Structures are given as C-alpha cells and as structure tokens.
Amino acid sequence: MLKTENIQFVRNAAFSLQNINIDIKKGEIVSLIGPNGSGKSTLLRVIANLLKPEEGTIMIDGKNVHDMTKKEFPKRLAMLPQMHDHQLDLTVGELVEFGRTPHQAKFKKMSQENQSIIDWALEVTGLTHMRNRPLPSLSGGERQRAWIAMAVAQRSNVLLLDEPTTFLDIAHQMEVLELVKQLNEEFGITVIMVLHDINQAATYSDRLIVLKAGKIHYDGIPQCVLCTEMFQTVFNIDAEVHNNQDGVYFTPLRRKRGNL
C-alpha cells in the first residue's frame, strides 16, 4: 500500500539517506527506530513529501506521490509533524475542521458530510466534549489527541506520526499510543511512526524498521528485531532482551567501557 523504491536523500556531506526500500502493507503499524541523527524523522518527512528525495519514488496505493495533486495527497496520507505551536489559539473543533480543507470545495461552506466526519473524528479520539475548548487550555496528551483528530479527519488511509509522545508523561504517552492502536484496529489505518522508546515501539507495532546513519539495518517483527546483536551494532549498548506473552521488551545494561 505504501512503497518506497530506492530513495536517496542527501542533506549534506555528513548525512544522507541511501537506498531506502520499504514496502508497508495495509493496516500495519510500523515504527522507525534508531539513534539520534539516524534519519528516522528525515525518512518520515521524505515519505510525507515535505522533503524532496534526490532519487527514488514513493508510491501510495500504487500511485506515484509526485503525480498527485496538492489536494489529492492529503486525502491519502496524513501526518503529524513533531513541533506544534502550543499557543495556537484555536478550539479543538476548529483545529479538526482544518483536516477537512483538502476535501472542501473552494468558496463553499462546510458540507454536511464534512461536518459529520468532524464529529466522527472528535468521537473516535474522545474529544467530543472538548470541542469548544481552546487548545492552550488542554493537557499535553489532550492536545496531542486533538492534532491526531485533525489528521484522522483527513480520512486518509496512511497516518504518519513523528515522535507523537515527546514531552508527554508516561500516562499521556500510553494514552496517545493506545489511541493510535485503536484507530489502526477499528478503521484499518496504516500507521508509520517515529518513536524514541524502543519498548513502546515493540509493544505497539507490528513491525520495526531500524535505521542507523541513513541506512536501514533491520526490518521485521519486533521479536526478530529486538536482539542483543541489534543493540550492539545500532545503539552500541549491551541489552538484555526478554520475552513474555505480550511480546518482547528489553532492558539496557551498562554501556561498554572504552567504546564510547
């Protein structure tokens, strides 16, 4: 459903994405993980058409992204970038309305259909009763949910999230990730996200893609990707990997001495 072929993106002499080939199936939750500066967010931005790759193509539903019109692209892919303006003076409802702008005819009022999709987006994110609350008055988790609601209102099949849990406390992190999982399960939305917390990524994803220095090092289900060798080669740490009935998680051991 979403496929990248041979993506090459050069930011500068020190960093480039090379040879990125990923094929993401419909309904998958895929997390991009890797050390700082490994190119996770860059890759996400390339997929979202915010950065133009030097080479390679991105196909969504079999259609090349570069052949899509400005209005068509957001109907197929929604993304939540990392930095938001916390002082943005909109109510939750007004923010979510923006998610419908790609679907809106010029110079026309919001259609009935658009209205009901906004209602739906607010409901699935649990924000119906906060519709008229201004964003700055919300907690971090609620605000993140409001942004997700806006992305969901685009009614795209693909949702990209760039570190959706940053700056949130653990309870709000869970709240956001549970919401993502719920959207994926109930509506079959394909999710690609960058996560810092590897355990969370393993818990909530069907698949992990591990990047280092602009290259894909591992790509597979969490049980295959999380292994002591991966932590050594990619993150340069020793880790213990545990399995239980819910999946797989790791605990870091002390860093190798003399290998800093």
Add this chain to the structure above:
Amino acid sequence: MVVVQQKDEQSTTKQAHPLAKKRVWTIIILIALLLISSILSLMIGPVKFSMSDIWHGLTSADDSLERRVIWELRFPRLLIGMLVGACLAIAGAILQAIMRNPLADPGIIGVSSGAGIAAITIMIIFPNLLNLLPLAAFLGAFVTALLIYLIAWKGGATPVKIVLVGVAVNAIVGAGTNALMLLYSDRVQAALPWLSGGIAGVGWSQFNMIVYYAIAAIVISMFSVKHIRVLRLGDDVAKLLGHRVELIRFCLIVLSALLAGIAVSVSGLIGFVGLVVPHILRLIIGTDDRYLVPTSAIGGALIVVFADMIARTVFDPIELPVGILLAFLGGPFFLYLIQRKGDERA
C-alpha cells in the same frame, strides 16, 4: 484502557465558541466608538459645531462656514484617518501572523520607512509624478518587506531577530532619507510635516488618491483571512494539508506592503498602529484571524481618528502631528511587550 473516557458529559456538539459573545460585543463597541469619535472630530476644533451644523455642512452645497470647514477640511481628514488606521492595523495583523512574531509592525520592521523613502523621492525629486505616490510607496514597502523576510525569516525569525533587522533596515533607509533631504535641501519643506507622520492639511485630493487602493486592499485582506489562518498551523501542517505555503506567505507580504504603502503615501510615517491595535484586540478576542483582521481594521480606524482629534485640539493652537502622539503612546507599549516576551522565554 486508558483512552476512552468520553461521554461522561453530555455531548455539547453545537455549543457556541467560548469567545463568541465577546467577539460580537467587541465589534459592536468598536463601531460605536468609531462613530462617536467621528462625530466628535467633526464637531471639535478651532471652530466648534453642533450636530445640526455638521448635518448642514455635509449635505448642503452652499458657501457657509459649516460647509467650508466640515466638508472641505474635517470630513476628508476624518475619512483619510479611518483608511490609514485600518490599513496600518491590518498590515500589522498580517505581518504578525505570517512572521509568527508579535513584534512585527510595518513601522518597527522598516516596511514603512521603505515606503517613506520611495515617497520622499517622488515628492522632492519627481514632484510631477505625484499621482504615482501610492504606487511608489507600495514598491518601497514591498522591497523592504521582501528583504526583511529573506534575511530574518529564512532560518526562523525570532522576535529579537526581526526587531534587529528592523533596526538595521530603518537605519539604512533613514540614512538614505537624510541624504536625499540634504541633497535637495531647497525642496525639503514640502516633505517635512509628512515625515513626522500626520494627516494635517489633507483633503479630497489625497482621499481620491488612496481611496480605491485602500478599499481594494482592505477587501482583499478580508478574503485572505483563511490563508492567514492556515499559516498559523505551521509550515509543515499547512503543506501536509495541501496548501502552497511559500506562495501564500509571499502574497500576504505583498498585501501587507500594499497596505502599509497606501497608509504611508498619504500620512507619512505613523508608527505603532499596526503593533498596538492587533495586540490589544488579541488580548480581548483571541488570535482567530477571522475576527482579528476585521476588528483590527475598525480598531485602527478608531485609534487614528481619535488620536488625530486629540493631537489637533488639546495642544491648541499648535497642531501636533498624530504620528508623534501615537509614538508617545505606542513606544512604551512596545517596550512593555518586549519586556513581557523576555519573561516568557526566560
């Protein structure tokens, strides 16, 4: 599950916006105040008139004192004050939105002085091209706005950076203006009152010069509101929603330069209207540009009309240029904003 805890309150889907009442009242009060100030400014002056005198002056075409003072002097001045104030305040509101910067104002960041130098050039070097004054002022404003945008915005415009660039631009343009005035010192007299910013002595000819430009620019501004709102979401989100962010921002810069140029071409360098008006209104009705831009227009008209009335009557027999009075009010307000912004960032 942690997430789903809604529906504990009854669904209040179609409830009004929390600021809805305030917004309506603000518009009503602003219009009322503008009306009162307008009437007062027609009444007050070296010659005082009653309401019925004003009516007589506006409607009859005889050669009475009312007619001459009200129709020929005070009324065009009032209308020009309104247009200038509205243009400056909208320009400020737009610049603040697109630069995401509360300190952006056509005067502070140098757009007005860019318009000014172009206008002065016309006034003292090419006085035969005087009817192109608004156009020249617009071009001057546009070039400086673009310059500031390129220098300060690319790579992120912090409030401090914007102000510093403004200081630099103002200094350069100011030097250019001074040089022009020295080189053509014999003709400077014509431009002098204009420099301190005021609408003393303006009449129907100036009104006719700007009215079409001004109304067109104000109407376009009202239609641009939805684009301004999109930019507030941030470049990434706006792009992801399919908007041409760079194009929108460029057009809005052109628009704000046009607005500032129109104002400058007739009133000279009136500062701080574009800073103070949107700011005060934002404190009252919030940042939603659908309300902020129109209320700024009314508020800007109000403040210039009111300040001009004060400036020409309180210090009687001296007529103070309204720009000086506004600078006395706006300067401290600007310092207050900087100091408050500093607290927030710290």
